Amino acid sequence: MEPALGIIAGSGPLPAQVARAAEAAGQRVFIIGLEGHAEPDRLAPFPHAFLRFGGAVRILSLLKEQNCRDLVLVGPVKRPSFRDLRPDGEGLKLLARIGKAAFMGDDGLLKAVIRVLGEEGFRVRGAHEILGGLVGRAGLMTRTVPDDQAKSDIQRGIAVCRALGVADVGQGCVVQAGIVLAVEAVEGTDAMLGRCGGLAWPGPGGILVKLVKPGQERRADLPTIGEQTVRGAIAAGLRGIAFEAGGTLIVERESMVAAADAAGFFVIGLGPEALGARTTTGRN
């Protein structure tokens, strides 16, 4: 059988976009949708199967049957996903190989999963390698420009994200007039934005800052923003998003920018210069 790109798919539009890009480049694809995470409608146009995350052994054997050597892990898999794990007997052995790393923070877990996939003979590639055009670049994407207060809030957000990243926690925070309104842990960006409305002060709204963690496993967990992120931020009274250029996937770019422009909201990519000397861009 002709080799295929294997896609292990969580939720959102990215898995289908990876599949489409690979097919457009003449490559066969096979998607494994993780039950409870991947969205059937989005996977329908492609050869696929739905499996539980806990059925790890079945996932691996199906990928081998389909002659997938290259794998992409893409699309958020929301915690708590442990309920879905219910590992089968062989899955428990695999889990033992992942070992303590499963309890070491998000990034530790992902790195261990990628290591085990490598031991099984797969090569894990980053979604951004296939979706090069979706990686956000440095510079302003919107008509609205950050003012001085916004720039100062972005700098404070960068400092907070770096402190968090060192502790392998989250990738985002919201800053308004120097005050850190919220810090992201496992709840995810959308949930964090959801609570900011009630915490904000009057006056110019806060800024969402999203960075790549230092040493982050870029092949499986790149920060992603899109129209939904912008709409959530606007609903929470924010006035802008600053993301790490070269390390953030932008989904639904046109509709995201249109939603931002309609609301006088800015979206800006932070390059190495904006991030200062301690940037992690391009390291991993």
Place this chain on the structure above:
Amino acid sequence: MEPALGIIAGSGPLPAQVARAAEAAGQRVFIIGLEGHAEPDRLAPFPHAFLRFGGAVRILSLLKEQNCRDLVLVGPVKRPSFRDLRPDGEGLKLLARIGKAAFMGDDGLLKAVIRVLGEEGFRVRGAHEILGGLVGRAGLMTRTVPDDQAKSDIQRGIAVCRALGVADVGQGCVVQAGIVLAVEAVEGTDAMLGRCGGLAWPGPGGILVKLVKPGQERRADLPTIGEQTVRGAIAAGLRGIAFEAGGTLIVERESMVAAADAAGFFVIGLGPEALGARTTTGRN
């Protein structure tokens, strides 16, 4: 008029406890309850007035009328409190003296307020100086003992709190099996606990870790735990609280310990040894 201890009161039981302790030591007290924060029932037994936070000039002149030289700022003042600020004309001048510090994070603001109060001739004292008996000590307060997983989660929580504290954000986080479920910013501990129920994994519950920020202004914003904290943590599926000994106020100690013991929940004070070499205890 005989000198009095001035108490600028936020919410909760602490302002009345400070007043009671001062009176028991033979000192006259006068409480200024911040409107929308201080609770009338709790202040009723003591000489007091209610004023807006924004009426700073009236607060200062009343404190001078009452011959208060020593001041205690005590009891949480929940953000967003800016709506209550609406500073009067003279208040705006005071705010200008606080200046940019008002936008520098919680601790920067408090330090600036204390500085301005000093310039006005007041001496700001820490609530813990008057409520010495309420400062939590190192060691276990409950019958339930933290197991190895809990100890490991406490260590991870310490690392996260330190990283956050350096960025002058929050004082707490919740860790379950090595995963940081939540990080505290301006929403406060109770709100953070409120969202943990939905984020927890099955298995042994998470641990709330609360530390003093490095360089924290201990005279105005000491971490505080009590029965409400324990009940909130139990409701969120947690199984213990670890706090920084010597830097945390324990309110309603007996009912807190009773609630914890009834639920097989632990509360432990972390001394310099548990906190490692980089402890901030006793520095400020």
